[in-house]
Amino acid sequence: MALLWTCRRNVIGRFVNKMSLKGRLMILSSNSYYIQPITSFATHFTCSQRSVPLNFRIFGRLPQNVVRHVSSSNSTSVSRAIVYSTEDISTKKLPLKDSSQLAGPTALNQKDGRVWFHAGVGHIHDDDSGPPRNGEDKVNSKQMVKAMLSYVWPKDDPDIKKRVKLAVGLLVASKALNVSVPFLFKYAVDTLNVSPDGNILNLATASDTVLTYSVALLLGYGIARAGAAGFNELRNAVFARVAQHSIRKIARNVFLHLHNLDLSFHLSRKTGALSKTIDRGSRGINFALSAIVFNIVPILFELGMVATILGFKCGPEYAALSVGCVGLYTAFTLGVTQWRTKFRVMMNRAENEAGNHAIDSLINYETVKYFNNEKFEANKYDKSLKKYEDASLKTSTSLALLNFGQNAIFSGALSMIMIMAAHQISAGTMTVGDLVMVNGLLFQLGVPLGFLGSVYREVRQALIDMQTMFTLMTVDPQIKTKPNTAPFFVTPANAFIEFRNVSFHYVPGKPIFQDLSFTIPAGKKVAIVGGSGSGKSSIVRLLYRFFEPTHGEILIGGKNINDISLDDLRRAIAVVPQDSVLFHDTIQFNVHYGSLDRPMDDVIEAAKLADLHTSIQTWPQGYDTQVGERGLKLSGGEKQRVAIARAILKNSPVLILDEATSSLDSITEQNIVDALRRATQGRTSIAIAHRLSTVMDCDTILVINGGRLAEQGTHNELVSDSKSIYARLWSTLQGLNSIKNS
Numbered sequence: 143m144a145l146l147w148t149c150r151r152n153v154i155g156r157f158v159n160k161m162s163l164k165g166r167l168m169i170l171s172s173n174s175y176y177i178q179p180i181t182s183f184a185t186h187f188t189c190s191q192r193s194v195p196l197n198f199r200i201f202g203r204l205p206q207n208v209v210r211h212v213s214s215s216n217s218t219s220v221s222r223a224i225v226y227s228t229e230d231i232s233t234k235k236l237p238l239k240d241s242s243q244l245a246g247p248t249a250l251n252q253k254d255g256r257v258w259f260h261a262g263v264g265h266i267h268d269d270d271s272g273p274p275r276n277g278e279d280k281v282n283s284k285q286m287v288k289a290m291l292s293y294v295w296p297k298d299d300p301d302i303k304k305r306v307k308l309a310v311g312l313l314v315a316s317k318a319l320n321v322s323v324p325f326l327f328k329y330a331v332d333t334l335n336v337s338p339d340g341n342i343l344n345l346a347t348a349s350d351t352v353l354t355y356s357v358a359l360l361l362g363y364g365i366a367r368a369g370a371a372g373f374n375e376l377r378n379a380v381f382a383r384v385a386q387h388s389i390r391k392i393a394r395n396v397f398l399h400l401h402n403l404d405l406s407f408h409l410s411r412k413t414g415a416l417s418k419t420i421d422r423g424s425r426g427i428n429f430a431l432s433a434i435v436f437n438i439v440p441i442l443f444e445l446g447m448v449a450t451i452l453g454f455k456c457g458p459e460y461a462a463l464s465v466g467c468v469g470l471y472t473a474f475t476l477g478v479t480q481w482r483t484k485f486r487v488m489m490n491r492a493e494n495e496a497g498n499h500a501i502d503s504l505i506n507y508e509t510v511k512y513f514n515n516e517k518f519e520a521n522k523y524d525k526s527l528k529k530y531e532d533a534s535l536k537t538s539t540s541l542a543l544l545n546f547g548q549n550a551i552f553s554g555a556l557s558m559i560m561i562m563a564a565h566q567i568s569a570g571t572m573t574v575g576d577l578v579m580v581n582g583l584l585f586q587l588g589v590p591l592g593f594l595g596s597v598y599r600e601v602r603q604a605l606i607d608m609q610t611m612f613t614l615m616t617v618d619p620q621i622k623t624k625p626n627t628a629p630f631f632v633t634p635a636n637a638f639i640e641f642r643n644v645s646f647h648y649v650p651g652k653p654i655f656q657d658l659s660f661t662i663p664a665g666k667k668v669a670i671v672g673g674s675g676s677g678k679s680s681i682v683r684l685l686y687r688f689f690e691p692t693h694g695e696i697l698i699g700g701k702n703i704n705d706i707s708l709d710d711l712r713r714a715i716a717v718v719p720q721d722s723v724l725f726h727d728t729i730q731f732n733v734h735y736g737s738l739d740r741p742m743d744d745v746i747e748a749a750k751l752a753d754l755h756t757s758i759q760t761w762p763q764g765y766d767t768q769v770g771e772r773g774l775k776l777s778g779g780e781k782q783r784v785a786i787a788r789a790i791l792k793n794s795p796v797l798i799l800d801e802a803t804s805s806l807d808s809i810t811e812q813n814i815v816d817a818l819r820r821a822t823q824g825r826t827s828i829a830i831a832h833r834l835s836t837v838m839d840c841d842t843i844l845v846i847n848g849g850r851l852a853e854q855g856t857h858n859e860l861v862s863d864s865k866s867i868y869a870r871l872w873s874t875l876q877g878l879n880s881i882k883n884s
């Protein structure tokens with residue numbers, strides 16, 4: 143059953159209108175509910191500052207008017223909401239009078255306190271960059287036109303403006319010449335057909351003047367046609383720079399914007415689809431602009447001219463018929479195109495699906511091979527291709543219908559006008575030249591009209607693409623530098639870190655930290671250990687402000703990291719992540735990436751410290767060795783050493799090593815541990831490791847368990863308490879080592 147929620151008060155952020163999400167309604171108590179997402183992006187489901195209705199489809203039986211005043215203390219829950227059944231939304235809203243009348247768990251047909259529901263407003267997304275999410279309110283047409291104009295009419299670029307003006311001038315000239323063509327033809331025909339006294343001309347006795355005059359007119363006809371085409375092409379050439387310039391500018395801006403968005407945003411999006419959004423959106427601007435300025439407006443302009451000429455020259459019925467024909471033609475075209483759009487959407491979707499599948503499958507080449515799943519992958523790919531094939535067939539068939547209908551309308555109107563003209567010619571009120579002119583004018587009008595369907599469809603698509611892209615531009619990063627934040631420099635001397643009563647979760651209902659507190663003194667080497675999934679890497683993400691705690695504070699140098707600019711904070715921390723992903727470039731580029739303005743000597747020094755330099759020298763191309771996509775041509779250990787080298791090159795007062803040596807053999811690991819000891823001298827360093835042997839010499843070891851700091855101390859202190867988690871971990875490790883060595 144579909145329900146309407148009206149959020150009354152903003153809880154977390156802005157609500158996304160027209161979205162499609164899946165989640166489950168958690169019932170905490172008789173009047174306390176919250177939405178538990180089951181897809182990652184649904185995490186972003188929030189209420190609006192505005193009242194925004196949203197349809198929910200609940201799987202299971204639900205009474206008509208179900209919940210009133212949904213509330214919960216949980217930060218991700220709806221603080222206050224009213225739920226109505228959809229049957230009532232258009233006419234009257236029927237909230238329950240009393241929240242005590244809430245449907246109980248049985249009525250909600252829920253299991254273990256959960257009701258599964260599917261929410262959606264029926265918005266068709268033909269682009270799997272996904273529906274708008276957190277903070278993404280769809281931009282409206284006005285905002286879009288404004289944004290579009292800012293690129294084609296840039297305030298600070300007179301050259302572009304000049305080009306736009308010139309292009310419009312060329313357009314008017316081209317249309318004026320175009321309309322003059324049938325006139326010149328008419329006069330040429332009349333000159334050759336009718337003598338100055340109004341009788342049929344006998345060409346055998348006609349004077350040379352008649353011939354010269356008609357030749358001049360026909361020459362003019364040719365020049366006008368060529369001129370119209372020439373101006374048209376010139377206009378395209380002049381406008382090309384405007385279009386390309388705006389595409390480049392907007393693509394750059396969107397790209398930069400994407401880099402400013404939160405990690406959580408990127409984790410919930412498909413990267414391929416995002417790049418498509420930029421690509422399609424920026425091209426969409428060009429297309430929509432060109433189509434509107436050089437197609438739709440010119441058609442209207444030409445129709446106006448033709449109708450006026452026909453009205454004055456041949457009579458109002460001609461004007462009415464031609465306008466009527468164009469009106470019917472347009473209505474038919476738009477109607478059928480609208481109907482056909484869904485096939486196009488299906489095609490796009492299937493194409494994206496097939497593309498995503500192909501990429502995913504090829505990226506996982508090795509996994510596919512390890513499990514002999516080539517056939518399975520091919521079948522899955524073929525399923526998407528089949529969908530594409532079906533949709534593509536429907537697109538072609540419906541196009542045939544569109545073309546036929548357009549031709550039928552146009553030919554019918556043309557014949558009627560010709561018959562009317564023939565009557566007038568026989569009555570002597572029109573000449574044969576007039577008939578030729580009417581025919582020419584209508585035919586000329588038919589040429590751009592023939593493109594109307596595809597232009598309309600493409601413009602609609604372009605507008606959707608632009609909307610997706612501009613909507614993306616409206617997404618505000620949740621994590622950003624506060625305005626007027628004063629510069630703050632973390633130095634090795636003040637790089638002490640404190641987590642103060644930090645609570646955090648990625649997904650509501652699954653807390654990662656609860657009241658986590660610890661301090662890391664400046665210049666000390668601290669290790670964080672704990673079971674897999676205990677939240678060790680999450681500590682790093684919180685410190686780096688990739689995510690924000692739901693409660694508590696994180697301080698560096700005695701200052702809350704929220705009060706430090708992201709730039710200052712992130713400059714102070716160098717991270718060697720758990721999965722080191724490299725750029726598809728050379729080793730040198732990848733190490734240099736740690737600090738692009740440092741000289742090559744420093745790059746080599748960092749590589750030496752990371753025990754990488756010797757390996758690099760054994761490769762034929764040395765530092766110019768290509769590492770392959772995501773560094774796939776390097777071994778796990780080599781990748782880790784590149785990541786360590788670039789972190790060393792960054793030269794930050796805080797160095798974080800997240801399982802930085804997990805892929806190394808014992809000798810290399812020992813070399814690196816020694817090197818890191820030197821590199822971390824005088825810096826604050828945090829080492830996350832499963833292999834406790836690598837953290838034995840740390841000044842403090844923090845043991846995380848159950849979202850809290852369970853233990854802390856030096857290795858010896860922790861091992862001496864045989865009941866400690868650390869001691870148990872240590873003895874397990876020792877046991878494993880003795881099995882290995884026996």
Ligand SMILES: Nc1ncnc2c1ncn2[C@@H]1O[C@H](COP(=O)(O)OP(=O)(O)OP(=O)(O)O)[C@@H](O)[C@H]1O
Nearest residue numbers: 409648649654672673674675676677678679680681
């Ligand atoms: N973006 C995310 N969205 C939802 N859950 C997440 C996300 N990132 C991590 N988690 C979950 O948070 C928990 C802690 O993850 P984290 O990576 O911090 O653990 P860890 O202690 O570093 O684990 P390991 O030792 O296995 O690397 C895990 O259960 C993980 O599944």
